[in-house]
Amino acid sequence: MVATGCGSECDRRCSATSHRNDCLWFCNSCCKKCLCVPPSTFGNKQCCACYGNRKTKKGTPKCP
Incomplete structure (x- = not known):
């Protein structure tokens, strides 16, 4: 999926992890x-x- 906004795509990608801040940073x-x-x-x-x-x-x- 091409990301028009990395923030919203990474919010979705990292929504199920307990290491959310790390996941969001790397994503x-x-x-x-x-x-x-x-x-x-x-x-x-x-x-x-x-x-x-x-x-x-x-x-x-490197990428979650």
């Missing part, structure tokens, strides 16, 4: 870079390849 960072946030609250990263392929320095997924 917004990824959304601004990729212009996309996957549908649902978990998974479906194949719908937004850039979002799913971003990694931390340790090689773990």
Whole structure:
């Protein structure tokens, strides 16, 4: 899903996590870079390849 507003898309994406502030921070960072946030609250990263392929320095997924 192409994000016209990262805030509302990330609110939806992070709505089910107990680590909401961290999730929102990373999601917004990824959304601004990729212009996309996957549908649902978990998974479906194949719908937004850039979002799913971003990694931390340790090689773990960067985007929630």
